[in-house]
Amino acid sequence: MILYDYVLSASCYKVRLMAALLGVRLEVKAVNFHPARDHKSAEMLRLNPQGTLPVLVDGDLVLTQSANMLRHLARQNAPQWLGEASGQIDPWLDFAGELNASLGMARLHDVLGFDADIVQVRRDGIRQLRKMEAHLAEQRFAGMGFLAGVAPTIADIACFPNTALAPDGGVSLDPYPSIRLWMRAIRSVPGFVEMPGIHRLHELAPAPERSR
Amino acid sequence: MPGRIDGQDIAIWRGASGQVHAWGDRCPHRGMRLSHGFVRGETLACIYHGWQYDADGGCDHIPAHPNLVPPKTICATTYSCAESDDVIWVALRPTDEKCPSLAGLRGVRSLTIDAAAEQVASHFGQAVNAILRLGTADNITLALQPMDADHCTAHALSDARADRTDVSRWLEHQRRVIEGQPA
Known part of the structure; x- marks a missing residue:
């Protein structure tokens, strides 16, 4: 499986993270999204006429939507990641798209200089974070730590990157204790990998020896 | 975890023994927020x-200089901090005040509100205080954390038998009213 990837992209990271958690090896091809805009090159447009990243190629299958990539990886390797009912998963995959348009765009504005109505996208992002915070609190009351149950699903992986990277777009996560607990739970899943801006849980690794 | 009290950023952390600590949220070295740090045993x-x-x-180890005993002058800003009835209280200045009793209540959730603590208290017809007992059937009680002129956090508790989802949704509604958003 080949992933056309940009290391700073939240959507590309969703796919790298899902593959890592499932123990799937991806052949990662780095695309110079910024500043070269190689995702709009003739070669990439032949592969994906929409000119977006990530692109996942599995034999004859070419996927260009990260939600479909998560479904594909889970279906082939560990169907429990699809959740018990798609009715609980699909709304959160749509929600992840909304997060990408709000918090994701705020981050692209601040980090890569994209043109955006920064006040509006931050306001939208905060409204969505409050919605997720309330849902995760209610999940916790019911003994569930993840968006769609007691175990993580593709819904969590889809929503995690743009949420965790919100501070890059000038949106603080300090007001959302349930979201922070949820992020800790995701970062505790065996096989978790980091990306620039999202670090692993150091306390899970043994302390380095002191040479004193 | 991060917190903000009267304009001061605080890092609140719990050692492996369960002891809670409240420090200024700045590493004395380069000013990084200590609330981004990690706890191993009784160290942050x-x-x-x-x-x-x-x-x-006090700083006890600098990995880049493993053989150096750090001077005693390198230390984080510490505040007094106590835990009582599942609520953590922080005092920025020395105080003899006891933590208010919240016995018999159960924590629901903490909501940050885009309004001053005074505005939240007056919405419920009360003077601003560390705790607001709202007099609802569920005995909803708010421990109010003033953050700055425009923000506070309400740590909500209620009767142990109360449906926390109901309480949470009621609080969301109150927040919309306080912030003046369309309900």
């Missing part, structure tokens, strides 16, 4: 360069 380590601080706030 900064995420930036790994400087480690003891429970008393």
Whole structure:
């Protein structure tokens, strides 16, 4: 499986993270999204006429939507990641798209200089974070730590990157204790990998020896 | 975890023994937020360069200089901090005040509100105080954390038998009213 990837992209990271958690090896091809805009090159447009990243190629299958990539990886390797009912998963995959348009765009504005109505996208992002915070609190009351149950699903992986990277777009996560607990739970899943801006849980690794 | 009290950023952390600590949210080395750091045993380590601080706030290890005993002058700002009835209380200045009793209540959730603590208190027809007993059937009680002129956090508790989802949704509604958003 080949992933056309940009290391700073939240959507590309969703796919790298899902593959890592499932123990799937991806052949990662780095695309110079910024500043070269190689995702709009003739070669990439032949592969994906929409000119977006990530692109996942599995034999004859070419996927260009990260939600479909998560479904594909889970279906082939560990169907429990699809959740018990798609009715609980699909709304959160749509929600992840909304997060990408709000918090994701705020981050692209601040980090890569994209043109955006920064006040509006931050306001939208905060409204969505409050919605997720309330849902995760209610999940916790019911003994569930993840968006769609007691175990993580593709819904969590889809929503995690743009949420965790919100501070890059000038949106603080300090007001959302349930979201922070949820992020800790995701970062505790065996096989978790980091990306620039999202670090692993150091306390899970043994302390380095002191040479004193 | 991060917190903000009267304009001061605070890092609140719990050692392996369960002891809670409230420190200024700045590493004395490069100013990184200590709330991004990580706890191992009874020490807090900064995420930036790994400087480690003891429970008393003193720096006890600098990984880049493993053989150096850090001077006693390197220390985090510490505040007094106590835990009572599942609520953590922080005092920025020395005080003899006891933590208010919240016995018999159960924590629901903490909501940050885009309004001053005074505005939240007056919405419920009360003077601003550390705790607001709202007199609802569920005995909803708010421990009010003033953050700055425009923000506070309401740590909500209610009767142990109350449906926390109902309480949470009621609080969301109250927040919309306080912030003046369309309900």
